[in-house]
Amino acid sequence: MTLHVLRHVGPALDDPRLVDKARWRPRGPRIRCPHCAWEPRREDTWACACLHEWNTFETGGVCPACQRQWVETQCPKCDTWSKHLEWYADDETPTT
């Protein structure tokens, strides 16, 4: 399995300089980890199996370099893998 190759490589910890960008939304719904509610920022990037690094939420989980579709995304904060679609908080609906 090469599932864990898609790993977070950007800044995971809160950076005071980036606080005002915390509300970044690529499209529509808020994005957060279904498990710990961590919210990715534009500066956060993930690495594909092809070694390309990009923000997976800007492309809906598709690597722009090799077109691989990643159906699960790992949270850099709690290290939990969740379905990419579950990261999109449509309606502020609690997941538990």
Ligand SMILES: [Zn+2]
């Ligand atoms: Zn998390």
Ligand SMILES: [Zn+2]
């Ligand atoms: Zn790739």
